[in-house]
Amino acid sequence: MTVPLTVNGVPAEFPAGTTVATLVAERNGGHDRVAVARNSDVVPRSSWATTELSPGDRLEVLAPTAGG
């Protein structure tokens, strides 16, 4: 069984039971210090390992960059 959701606006599917920690490990693009939003709420780093992805989740995986 897989969980359909979007990561940074792109549809994706993950195995049931996948956590935010696993998602970040796969999708952090080599960046540390990333921040994650799930359905317009912050997922604190301390909760990544215990937060399981749900069908329809909208996830944003963000990295530090330059800005004005």
Added chain:
Amino acid sequence: MSTSDLAPALAREEATDPFAIAGQPFTSRLVLGTGGLPSLEVLERVVRASGTQLVTVALRRVEAVPGGSMLEVLDRCGVRLLPNTAGCMTAREAVLAARLGREAFGTDWVKLEVIGDEVTLLPDAVELVDAAEQLVAEGFTVLPYTTDDPVLGRRLADVGCAAVMPLGSPIGSGLGIRNPHSIALLREAVDVPVVLDAGIGTASDAALAMELGCDAVLLASAVTRARDPERMALAMRQAVEGGRLAHGAGRIPRRWHAQASTAMQGRPELG
């Protein structure tokens, strides 16, 4: 006069004219935005040349962020980070962006931007005050990017913002300070620091901001998009220092007609 000759006078200025935001002292009154530089190497040279102690940063989707550790560079420069909420158009978005910035950067300081219009990038006053109020309640140190409206500036200070950051002209326009009178009025209207943010094109614009009484200047494009960013960073540093000194020194009143600086008394008959 060499830099070392100036050191005692500048140290005296720091002691007699201190600058702090939310109780955090700064010896530099230049806040630097980092967007638009070609490499991390140039970023480091620019940050060092500017003498800045506070640098804005942002969050974007990981796949859009280039590799290399910007944070390592900034850490090495010893600057404090000021995450922004750039691109947000509602209070709801901006509050979430601020929370994400706190998570990623480990600071509760935020440069609050809530844009109402993608053409002018002008702040949305209603959403801005709403977001500021929420973030202050959540314990953030809020530095809002705002218009040059003294009444709005007072509203932002009243809800607990740590500083008010009015635009001189639209972001990235380089048009300088279009309404100096409003900036001076805003400076009078609030008790928190006023940081001129946006519109600076060249060194004289930064000096004018300081002469008008602003406590600091925030700029990005004027340096990062200059032909020689490192040199412009040094120019901005000196302009901000010069403008602040001039503000403290007290400019002469403007006069309609000339006033000789050499005494007429004792003038010889040479005709």
